Amino acid sequence: MESIASSNFENSDPLFMESVSKSYGKIKAVDNFSMTIKVGDRVALLGENGAGKSTTLKIISGLMKPDNGRVRIFGYLPSSFEAKKMIGYLPEDPSPYLNLSVRENLEYIGSIRQTENLESRIEELLDILSLGSMERQKPLSLSRGNRQKLCLALSIIHNPRFAIMDEPLNYLDIPTQEVIFQYFERMNATFLISTHILSIAKRFTTRIVIISSGSKVWDGTIGELEKMETDGKSMESVVSGLMKNVH
């Protein structure tokens, strides 16, 4: 196991993962997984339910320590102060602070993340996500969709250079999804988005990594995936086949 103290690393890509493994007891959630993401990449992590997507993202975001392997965020350990300054992580089914209002959530997390021009940044996010009229409400009184919008705002409030998102469009209606996509397009960031909805991957990302039983089974561009649509096979059935082949 590598030393926790190490920080700088020769590879300064947004993400460098090498031979990473993680088990829950006897269950291997991530198995010898390697991946590199370059600056500006928009990568979709696709996989079945329980394939290991969320565990992979937790390891990348520094919430979980891998059993084996190396992970670097811009050359730093994921749990390091430097790496955390650059990432924005949205977990699956996230929970904001329930006792704080929408605005207070944004103020506190934005402040802790040392966001520049915090006040105007909060106004901008409230406006983009149509949360302005709810800024004094507590999250418990919000609909699930509006709570997801608040969590999205919390994860990107500090303008992260590397956005790691686990099912970011859960619970959101179609107009809001469109707004989010457009905003993501404007962000000067690298994206890693975990999803099991292919249309999201096709719409926003440029590269797809398919994971099955914790292992990477395919890595390529949307174009490469489209070329595999032969004999009338849809992209969904191609992806499904890739996921199943490993078993």
Place this chain on the structure above:
Amino acid sequence: MFIKVLKLLVKSRFSRYFLLIVFFIFIYSLFTISFGLVTDTPDNFGSYYLAFIFLLFLISATVAGGLSLTAADRDFLLTSPVKNITLIPAFFISQALASSLIFVAAASGALIDFRTDQLGLLAGILAIVCMAILPISMSLNMAGKNIYIKVGFAGVEAAWVVSSFFGFPYGALSFINGSGVDSSIGVILVTVVATAVASQTIRAESLPFRISSFSSRNRNSYRKTYSFTDTSVTGTILKLNFRQVDFTSRAASMGNIRVRINRVSIYMMFIIMSVLASIFTSLIIVYQKTFFGFFGSFGVYLSSVYITWFLSLMLSTGTLSKERAWLSFTSIPIENYLKKVLYAKMLQTLFVSVPFVISSLILGIYVSGTYFTLTVILLFFPAIFSGINFSLSFIRKPYQILQEDLLPSTYNASQFAIFPISMTMLGILFAITIFPVTIIPAFIGSAAFLYILIRNRNYWQKRLYYWVEMGYQ
């Protein structure tokens, strides 16, 4: 940055509900100690009470407590650029503040007993300083130490507190006996040692991995989905309906009835019932003169029975709600399914009755030592009545079924508790108050009645199928 994080943690923990709980504990403490001092309780009631609260607090903190981490902390704070040297003290201090507030509220009543001298103030100060021991509790939990280490440490804590009553000058509460200076030295020493041990315990841990995994300590059982594998149909129905407690609440507007179902674990209910039984026991002891003067000693048992029976109804108000889909998958006759649910609910009532039976036992020994054997019957009485209620609830016309996706009968206490069965129960209880021996024929009669209901095939077929058909219209 430290202040920002601390402010976030404190503000997110000190909700109005938390403060309400603290207020309740404070009022409860004041009442307990006030009445304790004027009744025929032993001398030094206040110091015993303080010691009890202190022990309860320290031991529960060590064994089950520790770091308070919310999902929001994990999702947004632990992924923020905050150094551990900032994060960990902020967690410790916010937790200690919240814990101290509860402790001071609970211990405040004891100050009344010390009002004649300046020791009351010292008691309050020491109580807060003694929270220094909390870092060890937190570090033990954070580091995931096993239960034996935690229980062992809790034992040491208990010994330190209790030693004050055996003349040890450096004990946690020795100031009560006039050893103020020595006691303070003891507390300061413990503070230093506790902090050192806590630092040492978590020194090797790579935070925040440890903190983030703390909120999901049972990760190993994360995907254990085989709890019903290889279980018979009967076993599955019993197990499922025993383990889940169903609450329902209803609201009507514009002719529509909305139902909200909440389900909690039976173990959570057991803890709640244990707390209620403890409060009930304390209140009876404090108000014993008034209570026994009015009801007589047997009234204690009956109160327990009635409380347990009523709560068992309350905790099953949502039984059979939202079960239509489940039933469409079953391959057994519906009356068989419902009878098994009935048995499960009886077992559930039996289980949650235990704290009140223990309460009755304690009160029986404390007060007179009589009626010991009847306590055993008490354990089964609410369960029998729970079964009767379940069976008879199908008689009620479920007027709301056409608007809801519910089975016809929802075994709803809010509809049912005020009806004849409750009156019968109440009548029996009063009869037993006057003639305690009546409990035996009352128990046998109730059990026989339930047996006849369960065995009466015609009853179930006529009632159930009729209402099920109504429900499916």
